Amino acid sequence: MRFEVSKVLDAIEGRLSTDPVVARGVVDLAEVLRYTDLDAGRPASLLRLGQVVDALGRHLGEEGVAVYVVVDRSVLSDSDLTSNERMAIRRWADDGLVEVLPSAGDRVFEVAELTGLPVLTRREAGRWLAPVPGGGGAVLVGTAAASPTSNHPALARIWQCPEPECALFGAQRQSAQPPPRMRSGVPSCPRHEQRLADRGPRPPSVALVVRVDGIVRQRFAVGAERPVVVGREPAEPSAVRLGPWLNGESARRISRSHLRVVVTRAGLEVTDMSTNGTVLRTAAELIRLSRGETRLIGDNDVVVLHDGVELARPGRWRSGGVADPRSVMSDAPTVAIRMPR
Numbered sequence: 314m315r316f317e318v319s320k321v322l323d324a325i326e327g328r329l330s331t332d333p334v335v336a337r338g339v340v341d342l343a344e345v346l347r348y349t350d351l352d353a354g355r356p357a358s359l360l361r362l363g364q365v366v367d368a369l370g371r372h373l374g375e376e377g378v379a380v381y382v383v384v385d386r387s388v389l390s391d392s393d394l395t396s397n398e399r400m401a402i403r404r405w406a407d408d409g410l411v412e413v414l415p416s417a418g419d420r421v422f423e424v425a426e427l428t429g430l431p432v433l434t435r436r437e438a439g440r441w442l443a444p445v446p447g448g449g450g451a452v453l454v455g456t457a458a459a460s461p462t463s464n465h466p467a468l469a470r471i472w473q474c475p476e477p478e479c480a481l482f483g484a485q486r487q488s489a490q491p492p493p494r495m496r497s498g499v500p501s502c503p504r505h506e507q508r509l510a511d512r513g514p515r516p517p518s519v520a521l522v523v524r525v526d527g528i529v530r531q532r533f534a535v536g537a538e539r540p541v542v543v544g545r546e547p548a549e550p551s552a553v554r555l556g557p558w559l560n561g562e563s564a565r566r567i568s569r570s571h572l573r574v575v576v577t578r579a580g581l582e583v584t585d586m587s588t589n590g591t592v593l594r595t596a597a598e599l600i601r602l603s604r605g606e607t608r609l610i611g612d613n614d615v616v617v618l619h620d621g622v623e624l625a626r627p628g629r630w631r632s633g634g635v636a637d638p639r640s641v642m643s644d645a646p647t648v649a650i651r652m653p654r
């Protein structure tokens with residue numbers, strides 16, 4: 314059973330991001346892991362985070378949604394959690410997948426305000442999306458939609474924490490940074506509570522989504538220093554792998570590394586790397602790209618790798634297209650998850 318719990322925690326890990334461009338909601342872990350009515354189980358359980366991730370996926374109608382998790386440091390020593398769960402949270406913190414703070418307080422609301430993401434909480438039901446028990450798992454109730462991303466000047470800079478090993482603002486993280494914590498107007502590291510040094514302008518980052526057969530499967534960020542390869546089975550570590558979602562025909566026609574997207578001075582660019590080519594669908598025309606050819610992707614353009622396998626900015630499609638996304642809990646041992654009737 315322990316092995317199965319680890320698999321669920323691994324699945325949850327794949328849905329954590331402190332990159333505001335990738336995350337779809339903000340969560341206070343100390344609060345969520347004590348929603349005992351979600352499964353009538355232990356006083357605290359990390360698996361409840363998985364239920365909230367699932368609820369967000371159903372709410373948005375998307376596969377693979379990610380959450381921005383804020384963790385009060387006291388959670389790391391919460392004896393209501395298993396040692397396995399505490400170890401997982403520590404690992405996530407070390408990898409910069411979650412944000413651990415000496416005092417989480419209202420940091421979730423600050424992150425929401427700076428990023429435009431909704432908070433998944435019961436603390437202010439109505440204004441926010443509250444995860445509550447529903448048929449077949451947690452559901453989100455409330456009215457908050459994602460607001461437009463704020464243009465706070467602190468988000469336009471790259472920041473450096475005095476702690477060189479800092480997972481959020483350390484030397485290793487010069488892109489995809491979380492929003493800094495504003496303490497009396499001074500950008501600070503939420504984890505180390507120290508003033509951040511300004512390292513210059515932040516390169517622009519653009520969100521893209523992959524849609525296969527009408528369903529949004531994955532959201533990812535493209536930056537100026539972060540070209541992303543998309544294909545059936547690309548070798549690059551940070552690439553987008555379409556393989557699992559393709560059928561016979563599309564799997565044959567789409568190359569292992571099919572195309573590359575990157576933000577340049579001119580804008581968002583796509584370069585074809587494939588055998589069978591890529592189509593850029595604009596309002597006016599279809600542009601066929603062959604290997605080595607590069608074009609700018611306009612705000613409403615769609616990049617087509619093969620019929621039904623598409624790439625575009627998130628606003629291009631109103632719905633994620635799926636009523637029941639794949640659950641991160643599907644590997645959960647049934648003994649740990651008793652759904653309320």
Ligand SMILES: [Zn+2]
Pocket residue numbers: 474475476479480481482483502503504505506
């Ligand atoms: Zn730090």
